Amino acid sequence: MISLQDITFRRGDRQILNGVNLQMNTGEHWVILGRNGCGKTTLLEMMNGYEFPTSGTVDVLGNRYGECDVREVRKEIGYISQSILEKLTLRDPVWEVVATGEYAFLRFYQEIDEAVRLKALSFLEEVGLLHVAEQSLGSLSQGERKKVMLARALMLNPKLLIMDEPCAGLDLYEREKLLIDLGRLSERDMMVVYVTHHMEEIIPLFTHVALVQNGEIVAAGPKKEVLSAEWLSTAYDWPVEVHWADDRPWIRALSGGRT
Ligand SMILES: Nc1ncnc2c1ncn2[C@@H]1O[C@H](COP(=O)(O)OP(=O)(O)OP(=O)(O)O)[C@@H](O)[C@H]1O
Numbered sequence: 306m307i308s309l310q311d312i313t314f315r316r317g318d319r320q321i322l323n324g325v326n327l328q329m330n331t332g333e334h335w336v337i338l339g340r341n342g343c344g345k346t347t348l349l350e351m352m353n354g355y356e357f358p359t360s361g362t363v364d365v366l367g368n369r370y371g372e373c374d375v376r377e378v379r380k381e382i383g384y385i386s387q388s389i390l391e392k393l394t395l396r397d398p399v400w401e402v403v404a405t406g407e408y409a410f411l412r413f414y415q416e417i418d419e420a421v422r423l424k425a426l427s428f429l430e431e432v433g434l435l436h437v438a439e440q441s442l443g444s445l446s447q448g449e450r451k452k453v454m455l456a457r458a459l460m461l462n463p464k465l466l467i468m469d470e471p472c473a474g475l476d477l478y479e480r481e482k483l484l485i486d487l488g489r490l491s492e493r494d495m496m497v498v499y500v501t502h503h504m505e506e507i508i509p510l511f512t513h514v515a516l517v518q519n520g521e522i523v524a525a526g527p528k529k530e531v532l533s534a535e536w537l538s539t540a541y542d543w544p545v546e547v548h549w550a551d552d553r554p555w556i557r558a559l560s561g562g563r564t
Pocket residue numbers: 316321339340341342343344345346347348
């Protein structure tokens with residue numbers, strides 16, 4: 306489904322990614338973890354075809370970037386990120402924001418098909434937001450806006466859903482509500498790739514984890530193998546303990562880390 310082979314990526318003098326190999330297969334859902342600036346978002350942008358590697362190959366959904374029409378591949382990819390949320394228009398009604406997902410537009414400048422409107426409403430119902438369909442996006446809470454992004458991303462029934470810190474800035478209640486919706490994605494024929502800084506967001510949906518450190522993959526594989534105290538302490542440069550509860554990892558940072 307996604308294969309990154311020998312990826313390097315330079316920006317000016319800086320080596321952002323270095324020798325990245327990552328194979329994500331059908332039936333797996335991945336979380337990418339690592340310290341600030343280690344290259345997680347850059348990896349997501351590569352999977353979306355928004356960035357191209359300096360060397361190496363990127364294959365997504367059977368297409369090799371550089372040898373295919375990336376815009377066509379993107380129709381099969383849902384992307385949820387703060388940068389996309391910021392591009393949406395806050396005064397637009399919520400249902401219309403969701404409906405734009407059908408065409409991968411950011412805004413409508415023409416009449417919207419009734420069938421598309423009904424589809425948008427059904428996705429809003431799925432995420433429990435039908436009651437705010439006519440309100441403006443700007444009137445919603447941060448958590449509700451993230452759910453609108455999810456409904457919008459699902460409009461095209463993507464084969465791949467990429468999420469960059471969707472729970473950032475959410476309180477515990479909003480986070481858990483969003484995670485419940487994300488958990489339901491297991492019923493869909495879709496791969497999820499998810500970046501976060503908070504390991505308790507690794508709900509049972511997720512099967513695999515990749516740990517990134519300074520632009521390199523230090524560990525990648527089934528989550529129970531990768532989310533060990535040893536690997537996490539290495540990737541975060543801080544001693545930690547991992548406790549599993551409700552099939553989710555909970556991390557305790559130990560005193561005595563580097564300052
Ligand atoms: N437009 C840019 N120009 C130059 N350097 C950049 C640019 N965008 C990102 N970088 C650098 O690339 C490195 C990787 O950035 P990236 O956003 O992929 O990290 P990240 O792991 O997602 O970080 P965070 O967890 O803080 O979001 C960082 O050191 C960052 O400073």
